Amino acid sequence: MNVLVTGGAGYIGSHMVRVLLRAGHAVTVLDDLSAGHADSVPAGTRLVQADVRARDVVLPLLRDAKIDAIFHFASRIQVGESVRDPRLYYRDNLAAGVALLESALDAGVKRFILSSTAAVYGDPIRVPIDEDHPTVPVNPYGDTKLMLERVLASYARAYGLGYVALRYFNASGADVAAGIGERHDPETHLIPLVLEAALGKRELTVFGEDYATPDGTCVRDYIHVTDLAKAHLAALAYLDAGGASGAFNLGTGQGHSVREVLLCAEKITGRRVPYKVSARREGDPPILVASADRAKRLLGWVPERPLLDDIVADAWAWHTRA
């Protein structure tokens, strides 16, 4: 198939590109490089450097490349920033997503796969969190993703657009063989922060040790970035086979506390990970763990590297690459 990957120069998008190429798809990347890296796009893959809102670029691109499906990763990704400066998120996530969909509908694209997030659920009232859990986001980042999901649901009903919204929990790890890994600036995700602390490159802060969890630190569900990408491939096959549009969680269903991640990193790296403890951060739920049963059942997807040890080992191999 001919596919477009928006945000394909970013962390998850660049892993998606590798998975799509290995599956034999023809890939075009659309990325404005506001946060991505041109060298994360493999040689020989077309990179169009433009904003997803640039209709004068995107509409002819979709038509000329005869794009069958869009994987939409391009987005701002920082929860804290979305609270401090929400207009960025309504403009660059919600409005930009709607503008991209304008071009997609006008070009006749029939399949759309959205990077959504566990942040659509807000503070969980039960864990593991399944897709029927109430969606009450507690920050503008989660709000804009949920709103875009609702736009997609309306367009599916009215225009026959097939869509899958994939609600990721915590993406981590790296495609070591492809030489790509997590490179955010600023970095806000725990595993790269822990590994950079192990390398002496930064100070690590653990926010809160007094949560109602077994060791007092927050519990999250870490999923290998390549497993995440493979779920998107399964979602494309599902839509192609006539599967109903909707939302799916992507996680392993296993929770790990911040302290467990630290201990795991010390084991894998053979180094001490120094850290200081400070007060809880506002808006951090104690436990976020997915039920990914729907993805397993309907997409036929099973994570291949679900163990935290493997996820951290791959991230470490990338962080210490020559």
Ligand SMILES: NC(=O)c1ccc[n+]([C@@H]2O[C@H](COP(=O)([O-])OP(=O)(O)OC[C@H]3O[C@@H](n4cnc5c(N)ncnc54)[C@H](O)[C@@H]3O)[C@@H](O)[C@H]2O)c1
């Ligand atoms: N990293 C996670 O754990 C996580 C968890 C849940 C959801 N997500 C979602 O996954 C997606 C990818 O996240 P990531 O960690 O790879 O982020 P990233 O910042 O590494 O990648 C985003 C890419 O999109 C590009 N981009 C941003 N705005 C654009 C625009 N208007 N036009 C064109 N390109 C634009 C950036 O240059 C960058 O290359 C995002 O939609 C994010 O919300 C990520």
